[in-house]
Amino acid sequence: MVDTLIAKRHLMANKKQTLVAMLGVTFGIAMFILMISFMVGVNQFMEDTMLSSTPDIHIYNDIKTDYTTSIAGEYFNDRNALVLVHHPKPKQVTLNIKNAYGIINDLRRDPDVRYVSPYVSSQVFYNYGPVQINGSIDGVNILDEAKIFDLAGKMVEGVPENLLSFDKGIIMGRGLAEKLDLGMGDMVTLTTPQGTTMSFRVVGLYAIGISTIDNTRSYVSLASGQQLLGEDRSYITDINLKLRSNKKARVKAVELAKKYNYKSDDWETANSSVLAGNIVRDTLTYVVSITMLVVAGFGIYNIMNMTINNKMKDIAILKAQGFAGKDIVRIFLSQSLFIGFFGAIMGEILGFLLSYALSRVPFPHNDFIALKFFPVEFNPAHYIFGLAFGVVTPFIAGLMPSLKASRIDPVAILRG
16 A cells, blocks of 8 residues: 555656656557558458459369370370370360259258359450450359359349340449440340350449459350350359358368369459568558557656656665655556556557547549448457556566666665
8 A cells, every 4th residue: 555655655756757758658558559450451451352353262174285195196006106286276175064963952052152153254356346355254153152252232223133134235344334334224245255146235234343343354144145156054163162261261271172183262362462462561550559569668767767766865765764666666566557557448449449540531532442441450469468568568668677776775876
């Protein structure tokens, strides 16, 4: 009780130093909360945007032609002859998945798989009067595709179910529709690389927020896609999967590749550069934030050191009156902890207010970024970490000067 009273008197006697030390912790914690909340929000937004255009697992036929043997080698049936074939070209290579519906039914029974979406994909030319743009078309079961990519939440006009209601309907990316000067109800003609043409009516516009997709990709029904490519209903080129936990995607993709003998790409592998960028930003944020907290800790150390130097005679008198070294440590360490704890609490409040204010700042208008406000993530773990670091740092900063004060020889001080 006496220790606490003495510590309080010391703090109140040096209000300016106490306030400066407390504000150092406050702004250190506040900036840590603001930076980590904003950076995690940015990473989460980028990951959500990435997952909105990438399935957890993508299964497709990765064409690999074996050029190790040739007809020429069989014709010149001479082991002593060297036969070289320049620029061999594959012939009659099909892109579809064999026994696709058998694989699809098997995947739907897999307990790790939530949604399965088979589709046919092809490069096409979009023709609208004199305008011709290269892009791609996906023939899908729109209900399955909408579940995987949440298309309903990305529709600018119309709804995904329009593909079921209109014959030869097409849902286009908003950027592609603007390039072609198309709107709801307009007709557009598609031409495949094989020369097949077919006209579709625009029944919906979507915007994912990635220009390379919104400017090139469209959706038609699976039957229309197969018809456009001149294939039957068993023709499937790709299968998209959404798992119950996308954390299992990497392991699951390897398992499915071995099971079905088709290429299986997980979302992490397909977007490794984006994930690497997230790691770099997270590391930078933590390094800068922790550096700020450490600097605040050194500020407390300097102030505590100055306080002890100014209180040398007081410490000598206390020890002469019977105060032990551990009592002196408690007096000055409690001052440091008081500064750290209340500074951290005020920093948490200020950090939350700054983060909330940033989350309400409108994001600059951009046709291809589906974002209204700056992304900020309010994670309780960040506040717990900030509070813990805000207490531990002042504790360490105050411990060393406190130990120094406890070892003072009162006789030497009083003699001057």
